[in-house]
Amino acid sequence: GIQVEQSPPDLILQEGANSTLRCNFSDSVNNLQWFHQNPWGQLINLFYIPSGTKQNGRLSATTVATERYSLLYISSSQTTDSGVYFCAVGFGNEKLTFGTGTRLTIIP
């Protein structure tokens, strides 16, 4: 099956800093999503981005499908950005394969 690797596994930043989270995947996909998991376990949709670039406020994402990676950018980090960020990919049958996540901690 598809393998998904996320890096870095942990990231600690000062409030106001920018960050880049990476997701590498091992095979072709036609579904790629970024999620933020809050402390209560809810997976919050950030981007549905099987290819191309999208922006939503301080967050943006880019997927280069031909090179099998996606990047999530967070600018001007806030403490509320803390949490675990997951990349999930899928192809055809809708099953999503998740990476192991990046735990982001923003220090005031």
Next chain:
Amino acid sequence: DAGVTQSPTHLIKTRGQHVTLRCSPISGHKSVSWYQQVLGQGPQFIFQYYEKEERGRGNFPDRFSARQFPNYSSELNVNALLLGDSALYLCAVGSMNTEAFFGQGTRLTVV
């Protein structure tokens, strides 16, 4: 709006018992998937149902089963609970090759 509600939110069971978890998609979503997330890991796929038919099954033992009802709600059943079944169980809705939306999850603790 997550598009799906799950119940219960928390549950404590004893080893060997049986548990039923429920998922109710918002009207219009015909596909339901179940995922298990153990502490420190990403969610792992358990089952997918579409129009009441099983479309996919992950690498889980036969103690895990699921079904989907005519109103597209779904149940996940786990028999003979083990300590290792303690996890957050997530239900997702979405159509083929489009964005998936997850419920808030059911946190199961097996003691």
